[in-house]
Amino acid sequence: QKEVEQDPGPLSVPEGAIVSLNCTYSNSAFQYFMWYRQYSRKGPELLMYTYSSGNKEDGRFTAQVDKSSKYISLFIRDSQPSDSATYLCAMSEASGGSYIPTFGRGTSLIVHP
Amino acid sequence: DADVTQTPRNRITKTGKRIMLECSQTKGHDRMYWYRQDPGLGLRLIYYSFDVKDINKGEISDGYSVSRQAQAKFSLSLESAIPNQTALYFCATSGGTVHSGANVLTFGAGSRLTVL
DSSP, rough: OSSEEOOOOOOOEEETEEEOOOOEEOOEEEEEEEEEOOOOOOOOOEEEEEEEEEEEEEEEEEEEEEETTEEEEEEESSGGGGGGGEEEEEESSSSSSOOEEEEEOOEEEEEEE | SSSSEEEEEEEEETTOOOEEEEEESSOOSSSSEEEETTTTTEEEEEEEETTTTEEEETTTTTTTTEEEEEEEEEEEESSSOGGOOOOOEHHHHHEEOGGGGTOOOEEOOOEEEEEE
């Protein structure tokens, strides 16, 4: 079992829908949590970055971390066709290591007009 | 210009050939990485380097080698390419401390390699 589990999808939603993307993990030492967005034929780009538990909001995007459940989520409000991409979660430890993030496999999101 | 530049962007080669993928960055970052991405398997770390004199194997280094020619340059070589090395390869960089971005990667646009 991988340290970070993420459903590959694809997840297909209509424009305007609220999207929920999720990852679970097993390493309780993870303290930093990230979401990357990857468009087709492009490299991943950082979308959200959070430390420890709680919520972080940036425009239509909200990242949520529940360390007690080892579960993180990314919510996208009022989804747009331009949000169609693969979303990768990533997480890393805060001390005693190299801090190299561990990635989930990515979830493919399709927002249709 | 892109912060992280990979060349070539696309390459088709034959089994047994030697291939080099090159990466250069203008971020001034000390840390550089090579990943491969396969459908359903996500990103897997091949090699990483924390400075010019530091090279480390990742989870799937067999069949690959790397060279850190300078702070800004990190190349990946396949000494004798085989078909299951067909994949999308990404170079990435990061800098600073864990509290200031060492774990935040900036990726290149990728190099698509096909081994026939």
